[in-house]
Amino acid sequence: MSCSMAMVSSPAFSPSRISISCKGPQETLSLNPSSPSASVSPCSRSCSSSPFRAWFQRAASGLREINVGVVGASSFPSGTAVDGTQSPPPLSSGGSGLLLKRKRPARISIPLTRTFTFVPEVTAVSREVEVESTQYAVCCKKGRNRMLMEDRHKATLDLNGDPKLAFFGIFDGHGGMRAAEFASENMGEFIVQVLSTTGASLEDVEQAIRIGYLKTDTEFLKEEADGGASCVTALVRDGNLVVSNAGDCRAVLSRAGKAEALTSDHRPSREDEKERIESLGGYVLCHRGTWRLQGTLAVSRGIGDSHLKQWVIPEPETKTINIEAECEFLILASDGLWDKVSNQEAVDTARAMLINGDGASSLSACKKLVDLSTARGSLDDISVMIVKLQEFV
Known part of the structure; x- marks a missing residue:
């Protein structure tokens, strides 16, 4: 069977x-x-x-x-x-x-x-950057919650052989370091190129800066890279100080000890910026305690941000002042400082070391401001630059 x-x-x-x-x-x-x-x-x-x-x-x-x-x-x-x-x-x-x-x-x-072996596209800077000269000093420190430093700075002295012509800038990257890196390396050169072909009036200088910002944005977008950057720049020329910004980096002047903001942050919560965004079909809402463009980006102007380019514009706002005897120093800094330290407090802290103190260096004053913001809980990258304006008079 x-x-x-x-x-x-x-x-x-x-x-x-x-x-x-x-x-x-x-x-x-x-x-x-x-x-x-x-x-x-x-x-x-x-x-x-x-x-x-x-x-x-x-x-x-x-x-x-x-x-x-x-x-x-x-x-x-x-x-x-x-x-x-x-x-x-x-x-x-x-x-x-x-x-x-x-x-x-x-x-x-x-x-x-x-x-x-993974090799990053852009070489990361060290955790902390310190630079000092007789005319300026800068201190940049990586945020405690950041894997890479996304802030960049630029200082170019003796432009075209002129000791009274200089360019300074702080560039705060977001979504990566590429935009800040590109802007720091190229914006000053673009501005100087335009200046070499225009007149010497203040209107010509401001227009050259505007063109430099727009060209920086255009050229960066051609690279099809992610991310963006807020920018604040200062051009010293013939005894005049021309300050521009796009984003939330800020320039603050110490005028005989009184803080004077020379720029206004470009945030989606700013009334005119909100109206501009909404007129272009965008929207602004509060997410995690911060007003954001399209619910994601906390700035409304800057370099890059190709995915939001309809609303994030590189158009800078510019202000020109004459460097007088009471103009002591200029602080250029990223929002890593300004989110924790007020304008007047920053001026008081730096001035106590530079003018009323024992002759401390500009770098020590920059580090003091960075440490103050860190002690108050800042997790962001912090970049502070102090320019001694009387060195250019």
Whole structure:
């Protein structure tokens, strides 16, 4: 007698669908686990004492005892079922098409892979930058919650061989350092290029700065890089100070000890900026305690931000003053300072060291302001530059 087991087509295994056919005269064993015992028809007389009957009855009450499609002598220890009772005799494979021997899956061969080293596109600056000369000093410190320093600065003295012509800038990157890096390296040069072809009037200088900002934005967008940057710049020329900004970096003048803000932050919450954004189909909402353009960006002007370019414009606001004897120094700084330190407090802190103190250096004053903001919980990058204006008179 030869036996075979078959399963009725089903998307999942179900013991009620198992039948065993004994290739003898009208011998069929049908298993239904829903009943207390298996029903045998019509071979009950010839198969009632068969060891298959007791074995499959036990299997119906515990599915874990049957490995579907792999029933044979190799499925369990010789002579013993899973529950410790006597197992059925091994099934014959002859003619039934039943898989009798359990086969292990083929070993998976995983080839060795090469190890690649990640190289950033732009070399990160160190955690802290300190620079000092007789005319200026700057201190930049990476924020405690930042992986990379995104702030940049620029100071170019003796432009075109003129000791009274200089360019200074602080550039606060967001969404990466690429925009701040590009602006710091190119904006001053673009402005000087335009100045070399225009007149010497203040209107010409302000127009040259405007063109320099716009060209910086245009050229950066051509690189198809992510992120953007807020900018604040100061151009010293012929005894005049021309200050410009796009974003939330700020310029504050110490005029005989009194703080005078020369720029106004470009934030979506500013009434005129909000009206401009909404007139262009954008919106401003408060997210995590900060008013943001399209719910994401906390500034409304700057370089880059290609995905928001419809609303984030590079158009700078510019103010020109004559450097008088009471104009002591200029503070250029990112919002990492201004979010924690007021204009007057920044002037008082720096002035106490530079003028009323024991002759401390400009760099020490910059570091003092950076440390003050950090002590008050700033997690942002902090960049502070102090320009000694009387050195250019």
